Amino acid sequence: MTDEYRHDTRRTRDSRHTHDSHGDDATRSSGTTTPHRVVTDGGQPRRRAESGVALELSDVTKTYGGAATAVEELSVSIRDGELLVLVGPSGCGKSTTLRMIAGLEEPTSGDVRIDGRSVLGLEPEARNTAMVFQNYALYPHMTARENIGFGLRMTTNLSDEEIAAEVESAAETLDVTELLDATPDSMSGGQQQRVALGRAIVRDPSVFLLDEPLSNLDATLRARMRTEIQQLQRELGVTTVYVTHDQTEAMTMGDRVAVLSDGEIQQVAPPMDCYHEPANLFVAQFVGEPSMNTLGMRVGRDQFTGAVDYPAVDPLADAAHGVDQVTIGVRPEDIDVEPDADGEATTLPARVDVTEPVGERSFVHATLEGGPSVTAAVEGGAGVRERDQVGLRLPPDRLHLFDTDSGEALHHPDRESAAAAFGPA
Amino acid sequence: MTDDEPHSDGGTPVETDTLRPSQSTGRLGRLAETVVTQRVVDAAVYVLYAVAIVFFVFPALWVVSASLRPEGELFSYPFRLLPSEISLTAYQQVIDAGVATWLVNSTLVTILGVGGILVVSVPAAYAFSRFEFRGRRGLLGIVLLFQMISPVIIIVPLYTVMSTLGLLRTRAGLVLLYVGIQTPFSIWLLKGYFDTVPVELDYAARIDGCNRLQTLRYVLLRPVAPGIAVVGIFNTVLTWSEFVLAFTVLRSESRLHTISIGVYKFQGQYGNDWRAIAAASVIGMLPLVIVFLGLQRYFVKGLVEGSLKG
Numbered sequence: 001m002t003d004e005y006r007h008d009t010r011r012t013r014d015s016r017h018t019h020d021s022h023g024d025d026a027t028r029s030s031g032t033t034t035p036h037r038v039v040t041d042g043g044q045p046r047r048r049a050e051s052g053v054a055l056e057l058s059d060v061t062k063t064y065g066g067a068a069t070a071v072e073e074l075s076v077s078i079r080d081g082e083l084l085v086l087v088g089p090s091g092c093g094k095s096t097t098l099r100m101i102a103g104l105e106e107p108t109s110g111d112v113r114i115d116g117r118s119v120l121g122l123e124p125e126a127r128n129t130a131m132v133f134q135n136y137a138l139y140p141h142m143t144a145r146e147n148i149g150f151g152l153r154m155t156t157n158l159s160d161e162e163i164a165a166e167v168e169s170a171a172e173t174l175d176v177t178e179l180l181d182a183t184p185d186s187m188s189g190g191q192q193q194r195v196a197l198g199r200a201i202v203r204d205p206s207v208f209l210l211d212e213p214l215s216n217l218d219a220t221l222r223a224r225m226r227t228e229i230q231q232l233q234r235e236l237g238v239t240t241v242y243v244t245h246d247q248t249e250a251m252t253m254g255d256r257v258a259v260l261s262d263g264e265i266q267q268v269a270p271p272m273d274c275y276h277e278p279a280n281l282f283v284a285q286f287v288g289e290p291s292m293n294t295l296g297m298r299v300g301r302d303q304f305t306g307a308v309d310y311p312a313v314d315p316l317a318d319a320a321h322g323v324d325q326v327t328i329g330v331r332p333e334d335i336d337v338e339p340d341a342d343g344e345a346t347t348l349p350a351r352v353d354v355t356e357p358v359g360e361r362s363f364v365h366a367t368l369e370g371g372p373s374v375t376a377a378v379e380g381g382a383g384v385r386e387r388d389q390v391g392l393r394l395p396p397d398r399l400h401l402f403d404t405d406s407g408e409a410l411h412h413p414d415r416e417s418a419a420a421a422f423g424p425a
Numbered sequence: 426m427t428d429d430e431p432h433s434d435g436g437t438p439v440e441t442d443t444l445r446p447s448q449s450t451g452r453l454g455r456l457a458e459t460v461v462t463q464r465v466v467d468a469a470v471y472v473l474y475a476v477a478i479v480f481f482v483f484p485a486l487w488v489v490s491a492s493l494r495p496e497g498e499l500f501s502y503p504f505r506l507l508p509s510e511i512s513l514t515a516y517q518q519v520i521d522a523g524v525a526t527w528l529v530n531s532t533l534v535t536i537l538g539v540g541g542i543l544v545v546s547v548p549a550a551y552a553f554s555r556f557e558f559r560g561r562r563g564l565l566g567i568v569l570l571f572q573m574i575s576p577v578i579i580i581v582p583l584y585t586v587m588s589t590l591g592l593l594r595t596r597a598g599l600v601l602l603y604v605g606i607q608t609p610f611s612i613w614l615l616k617g618y619f620d621t622v623p624v625e626l627d628y629a630a631r632i633d634g635c636n637r638l639q640t641l642r643y644v645l646l647r648p649v650a651p652g653i654a655v656v657g658i659f660n661t662v663l664t665w666s667e668f669v670l671a672f673t674v675l676r677s678e679s680r681l682h683t684i685s686i687g688v689y690k691f692q693g694q695y696g697n698d699w700r701a702i703a704a705a706s707v708i709g710m711l712p713l714v715i716v717f718l719g720l721q722r723y724f725v726k727g728l729v730e731g732s733l734k735g
Contacts, residue, residue, distance in 0.1 A: 104628050125634035137625035141647035150643075155634035274554075 031177065053081040054117070055101065055207050055230035060110035062096055062263075070096040070135070072263040083233050083240045084268075085254030087247060088286070093263035094243045098209050101241060103127045114206055125155050127207075130200035134212040136192040138184040144171070144195045145180040151203045170202040173232070176413035190221045197229070201236060208233065208240040214249065247287055251275065259283045276415050281407040284329050284400060290363060293335070293374040295328045296404055302329065303345075307370040310394065311345040319401050319411035329400035334413075336393040337364055337384060347391040347405060350374070352384050366392060485710070492516065492703035499699055515700035516708075519691075524708050526680065527687035531665055532712070534596060536601035538664040539657055547653065550615030551641050555627060565616075572609040576602075577669055587674055589670075594678040599671055603664050612654045618652030619645065648717050658720055665683055665713055684709040 013408075056077040078084045086094040099105045101112055103124035112119050112357055119127045138147050149167045152158055158166070171177045174194045177223060180332045184192055193213060200208060203300040213229065214222045230253055233240050251271040259266040259274060259282070266278035271287075278284035278292075299304035299320045304310045306404045312320065318325050338347060350366040353373070364384060366374045376392060382388045384390055401411040486506060488532055491499060502601040539615035552558075576583070583602065584593075592598030622645060630644040647652075675681045682690075688709060691701040 097630070102632060104631060123636075124632045129632065131628065131632050133625040133629065135623055135625055137623060137629040139626065139629070139644055139647075151633035152642075199633075203633075253667065331675075371719070 003070045008094050024420070038205055047132075047306075048108050052079050053077045054082070054114065056111075056116075056240070057097070057101070057112040058111045058113070059110060060097070060100060060107045062100060062105065063108045064255040064299060070263055071100070071107070074263070075263055076258055076265060076268055078239055079255075080239055081237045083230070083242060083253060085113055085250040085257045085271075086241060086243045086260060087250035087254075087257055088260035088266075090213045090245055094245075094260050096245050096263075097260075098131070098211050099243060099267070101127075101207065102129050102209055125151075128203075128205055129207045129209055130203050130205035131209040131211065132169075132193075132200050132213045134215050135188075135217075135348075136184070138192055138196055138199070140184055141233040143181050143183055144176060144198070147184070147195055148180075148198045148202050148371075151199065161288050164200050167198075170198040171233075173201065174198045187388050189301045190225065193217065193225060193321055197232065201238075205238060208236075208238045210240065210242045212244055213242075215244070215246070222303070225347035229253070245288065251287065255286075259286060261286075270341055277409070277412045278329075278400070279409055281327060281402045281409075282288065284402065285410070288331060288420040290377070292329045292400070294333050295330075295372055295374075297326055297328060299323055299326055307372050308348050308368050309345075309350075311396070313396050316396060316401055316411060317400060323403050323410065325404035327404045328394070329402060330374075330394050330398060332363065332375045332377035332393060333361075335374065337366075337378050338391040338393055339384070340389060340391055344393070347393040350390055350392045352390055352404065355384065357381060366390065368376070368392070380413065434598055450600065475686050488703045488706050488710075491699060493709050494700060496700065515547045515704035518701050518702045519708060520689070522690065522705075523679075524684070524687060524705060527682055527684040527705075528708070528712070530596070530681055530687075531683040531709075534599055534671070535661055535664045537596075537600045538607070539660045541600060541604035542607050542611050542660050543653065543657060546602060546611035546615055546656065547646075547649075548641065549608070549612045551645065553612065553616045553676070554619035555624065565613075568609045568612055572613070576606050580669065580673055583670075584673055589712075593674060594681070595674075596681055599681075602670050602674060603660075603667070606670075607660050607663065611660065614656055614659075615649065615652050618649040622648045654720065661716065662713060666709070692730075 039137055058075045060074045061072055064070060074093075076084070086097060088094050096105065101114075103119065103122055103126075106120065107381060113125055113250060114129070124185065138144075139150065142150065145164075145167055148170055149163045152163045156163075167180070168177070171180055171298050174197055176191065176194045176198055179195060180279055182191075184195070187195065193216075194214075208227070214225050217225060226249060229242075242249070242253060249258075251274075254271055257271050257274050258268040261282050265298060266286075267274055267283045269277070270281075274283055274287045278287060281294065285294065291299035295306060295308060295310070297308075297310065300312065302317075304311050304316075304320070304326060316328075348368050350368045352364055352366045354365045355365040356365070357373075361377050361379050362381055364378060365373065366376065367373050374392060398413045400413065402409050468668060490506050490508060493511050493513070494508040494515075495510055496514065553561065578621075587593050587598050587602070590598070592601065607635060626644055626648070627640055630640040635643060662718050666685055668689065671683050672686055672689070675683070675686065683707070688702055688705045690700040
């Protein structure tokens with residue numbers, strides 16, 4: 001059903017934008033055939049460059065008024081049909097990046113290519129992207145039907161009947177048929193979001209751009225729409241860039257995640273890679289909930305010293321070779337909380353500040369002797385109480401190591417050992 | 426009066442009173458006191474309303490009354506708002522003097538003037554609200570500065586300019602002046618309305634294939650319609666009754682004279698024909714009153730939305 005409908009729109013669109021038809025069929029059809037994959041040195045599977053890359057940003061920079069840099073030399077390529085999540089704290093340049101792809105803003109330098117063709121200087125409409133906004137941005141004076149059909153009305157010479165059919169079809173896909181004659185002010189946030197999605201898919205875009213589409217929804221609805229958007233994206237097989245500040249959305253939705261900070265890409269990788277092998281301190285702390293504990297230390301002969309000391313065992317010592325200042329990173333779920341310090345160097349004495357039971361596990365917030373606070377996640381109940389003296393064991397094979405000055409990762413724990421740790425226990 | 430104080434119609438005070446009889450009189454007394462205080466405040470407010478209404482409505486009523494009096498009763502003593510008999514001779518006099526022409530002229534000038542103001546200020550406000558361009562803030566400041574200048578102050582240079590351009594004694598000249606003088610304020614007012622419309626609507630429209638003008642036409646015009654109504658009505662009132670500029674530009678070209686000049690014509694060197702002035706004023710007021718009553722809904726809605734929407 002959906003496929004038929006897509007094909008139909010493409011035919012009519014191609015007759016209007018002949019320049020669009022270049023390479024179009026090749027990229028479209030790849031959604032249904034198994035793509036050839038090659039493995040790049042980054043360890044990420046990639047389709048062959050020519051037809052596989054649907055959207056490519058190279059060295060895209062955006063500065064405002066010569067002073068503020070919103071995006072700096074951002075390069076990323078997105079495979080056909082892939083869902084890439086741009087995630088980062090507010091003001092990191094992710095929405096600006098999205099607007100540059102859409103053509104709402106022009107980059108100061110760099111290139112944006114859609115289906116292999118540079119789209120710089122092209123009007124948004126000619127780029128064949130569709131966008132969904134955080135505040136939905138439905139036209140307030142139009143019904144849902146008019147909202148969804150507006151783009152077709154403006155850019156195509158389809159007859160009223162044809163537009164009506166397209167709108168109905170999109171509405172069916174999103175289950176908003178009963179809402180078609182309602183105006184936005186009479187709809188709930190979730191309904192408006194669906195209509196906004198309908199307005200986006202009806203145009204059969206090459207690239208689907210979503211700017212924090214779920215941020216205005218309540219938690220339950222957000223979780224549901226998260227799944228629905230994923231399903232929709234898979235069904236349509238449309239290349240998607242999804243912007244969010246919510247790392248849960250990033251982790252659960254993306255084929256790959258691009259973590260942005262201060263206008264620069266920190267890491268582009270599948271979500272679990274960002275979690276297990278963060279490229280730097282920023283990613284390490286941004287991804288994961290609660291975020292990774294970090295302890296800044298100096299590299300000594302046989303131990304790392306600082307507010308707390310930790311033995312410099314291999315492979316940590318190896319990784320820290322030639323670096324003065326390191327930061328040890330440890331995920332809350334990798335810390336073992338023991339009733340008391342057993343005197344081992346890897347077990348640090350601490351005092352429990354707060355325990356937070358969150359259902360299947362509990363968070364223990366504690367202050368190490370020496371100052372720094374850490375958070376540990378333990379299965380089930382906490383087993384300890386506030387003001388208890390405990391020992392926190394930081395298993396050496398579960399530690400990440402970062403260069404404090406550059407923030408770059410020096411060492412990651414083995415992912416197998418993580419699987420083992422979580423497995424039978 | 427604090428929130429936790431019991432109301433006279435609530436059940437709580439009764440319960441409390443039975444529990445603590447010693448306090449009951451004090452509480453009831455205080456309650457009665459608050460009720461009385463409230464009444465007094467209410468009364469004072471209504472008196473103020475009444476004074477304000479009399480202040481604003483009385484002149485209008487007096488004009489209506491004066492226009493209907495028979496000749497010679499105008500300054501009779503004691504003062505009577507209701508004339509002893511209704512006389513329409515003043516209206517006859519005004520009609521004979523050509524009030525129809527004045528009304529037509531005023532209507533034309535108002536429609537053209539307000540239309541011109543909107544044609545200039547709507548796109549300008551859109552641009553000031555949405556476009557990033559060099560000198561945007563400075564230009565906005567200058568626009569505001571022009572609003573500060575009263576046209577009466579620059580009437581002499583204006584006269585020279587109009588004369589040089591050959592626009593004296595023309596309707597076009599007067600309309601152009603109105604557009605020029607009223608546009609700055611209108612731009613500022615409308616920009617406020619455009620600013621309340623989320624910019625994502627523009628984005629969505631552009632992605633849907635609109636150019637800038639189409640975005641304005643199809644997407645933004647409706648959300649800012651209340652603002653356009655406010656600007657339209659405001660300028661209609663101003664343009665309709667404007668006298669100084671009309672008198673200066675139109676001069677002796679009597680076939681172009683507007684209603685405000687018409688009213689002025691009944692002032693003579695040796696005496697003012699108050700009855701005729703009153704009758705002409707009433708005829709001049711009527712169209713505005715009708716228009717306002719018709720559009721009142723939008724006018725009020727526009728003012729309210731302008732301040733609340735966001």
